[in-house]
Amino acid sequence: MAGTAKSSAAPRLSQRAGWAGGQPISRLMHLALAHPNLISLAAGFVDQETLPVEPAREAIEAVLADAAGARAALQYGTTAGYPPLREAVLARLIDADDHPATEAKLSIDQVVVTAGSNQLLHLLNEALLDAGDIVLCAAPSYFVYLGMVGNGGARTVGVAADEQGMIPDALEEELHRRERFGELNRVKAIYVTSYYDNPASATLSAERRAAIVETAKRWSRATKIYVIEDAAYRALRYEGDDLASMRSYDAEGDTVVVAETFSKSFSPGIRVGWGVLPPDLVGPILSLKGNIDFGSPNFTQHVMAEVLARGLFDRQVALLQESYLGKLAATLEAADEFLAPLDGVRWQRPTGGLYVWLRLPESIDTGPGGRLMQLAMDEGMLYVPGEYCYPAEGAPPRKNMIRLSFGVQSPANIRRGVEALAKAIRQVS
């Protein structure tokens, strides 16, 4: 009898599995794989050449140097993460902000280590959002985050943004609108990438940081509204001064969550991110994290703690800043040469991050259904259509935007890619 029974039933998956329909970026990744000769200015990956082989080796040797330390790194860790690493990232945040409010009511207990900052964003969604709940997001925003919220059955609502990021007056208006719709109690969070954001490379001004935190607090009536500050690109600053985090405007320490990661600033393969949480969220996030994986891999946390303690991180960041500054310059030079002559093509000059956000004439559809994307591929390059970066509701998507990533390609390839894009644009202009 055994092994002979046949099952005719189709799998009946969970509601959640039905929502998790994938990310628009997978389409792009398939395109890139199918056309390996394309110069991809699409992927938000990091530069291959500057990946920290020697620093990683030095830190790992230090971790493995004595048997007791090595065994500790190879053993289970805790759900919250390796305490010396959590202490180090907290000290760095306090030091970088240099602002009394950052330090206020903040302890290592509020720091949790995650598999990249994406896992922290996922955990926050899990902790805060039921199906139908709302996160207010800048329009445009990091599209993977938008997909994560939608995949959990919740909603992203776009708030207008400009060169300085999310516009506080627009946020205020959107909150009034949600109140009018009777949905204020569904608004659980405001999501902002505060430094050199993805995709627009906009950095929130100090005034806006203060205003958005204040707005979140003022509108936290029946339901608490958190500010999720995605600071993934903070270290990738090439010009200008650093700004204090939004946490520094949260004197009560009960509103802002800071999400950071070493993926962009050190190594995505080591994949260590972390969050600084308001006290009320620590227990729920750790419970959910315990369910997902019991805590992130302990070994790579020990490695990152050594990387920080030995000054290897700061040296790596300096190297990245130099390398990416060169790539950014190559992108801007190529844009000046090939794109500036085209009617109605505009961009902001980033001071950090990995992206240049192009605006094309309104008449040009940059999306996967439009002619431009195919023409650009025919010319040999791939970009991210701007429409992927808009929340599902609220401020409407712009169809005429393009995200260029300059992190992966060499300056020469960046130039060729931008030239190819210009040729494609000419054909639809």
Place this chain on the structure above:
Amino acid sequence: MAGTAKSSAAPRLSQRAGWAGGQPISRLMHLALAHPNLISLAAGFVDQETLPVEPAREAIEAVLADAAGARAALQYGTTAGYPPLREAVLARLIDADDHPATEAKLSIDQVVVTAGSNQLLHLLNEALLDAGDIVLCAAPSYFVYLGMVGNGGARTVGVAADEQGMIPDALEEELHRRERFGELNRVKAIYVTSYYDNPASATLSAERRAAIVETAKRWSRATKIYVIEDAAYRALRYEGDDLASMRSYDAEGDTVVVAETFSKSFSPGIRVGWGVLPPDLVGPILSLKGNIDFGSPNFTQHVMAEVLARGLFDRQVALLQESYLGKLAATLEAADEFLAPLDGVRWQRPTGGLYVWLRLPESIDTGPGGRLMQLAMDEGMLYVPGEYCYPAEGAPPRKNMIRLSFGVQSPANIRRGVEALAKAIRQVS
């Protein structure tokens, strides 16, 4: 104005955050931390002394040996995981089973790398279970898994088990009962730890493997019932022959999920697990995994691929088998000396795994509310109360069981711990 607004709203967490109430084991961990001098035979951690420092060093040196390979390991990977690692674990499963059905309809596309096998179990729950859905589990079962299901809002229903694990006739009865209750369409999976299970060290016999897979297929009518085979302890075999996995009884390859991990057999700190999935589950699991973390850390996957390719894994397993066999012998000797003289104390001699499962007289309550647990702590030892290991419904929990873990402590401490337990039992007998 900025920073002056005060929010009075309490956080309104998601429904899911409310369910994720933590695990009973956290209570034990607090006890262990509060009493550091206790000999803990509770934690299911692995032996500290045999952690593979030199093998890890050799594999990491190999990963970092050439710049291109090193950079690949430090770069982003894919959501499914590093292909050479997936190929290696699949080849090892096929080789270990040496059974045509394991190989049938099986490709690397069905292998996903996860942060330990726990993350795979979590992903399966996410993909399959809505609130109120049912997983049939052996009574007793791995308590962390039971907690994970409950924390997701779903239900575990216990099926009677004996020295050979889950009893197929009891499974059949439970399915009839759920049908009678009109709940058959809520039964989504059968969870079994097929080798040296946690907590009872029972190994499912070949006949039962076949029967349980056949039963799952036959009862998959309107709703598909998967078999989740947790094979976390397969490598920790100290006596007897290896058995082919339950996958080898799934000729159609559409029913059994195999969950494995290197946490117990190599290093929990490196934390690499994997699953072998029926084709229908690949897409949903990868979508959900993409939402959680985009793929497990790439670096440690490259390390594990080297560990396997260099024969370091097999050598480490041989070392572990020797070490744990000695600890098991110490446990059984101490049990023979101190526990056998006590009336009504019984146990099965394990042939693998990390646990000895004690049955005490029915009159003794081993739970955290009973006298024995406090007396055992007074005598200097900590155990896991058996009642933690029973599903929330179905076959009722036994209150007179104890799980002893022999993985962490030295043989001398194991002896002292068992002696202390015997003293405590005498006081309540």
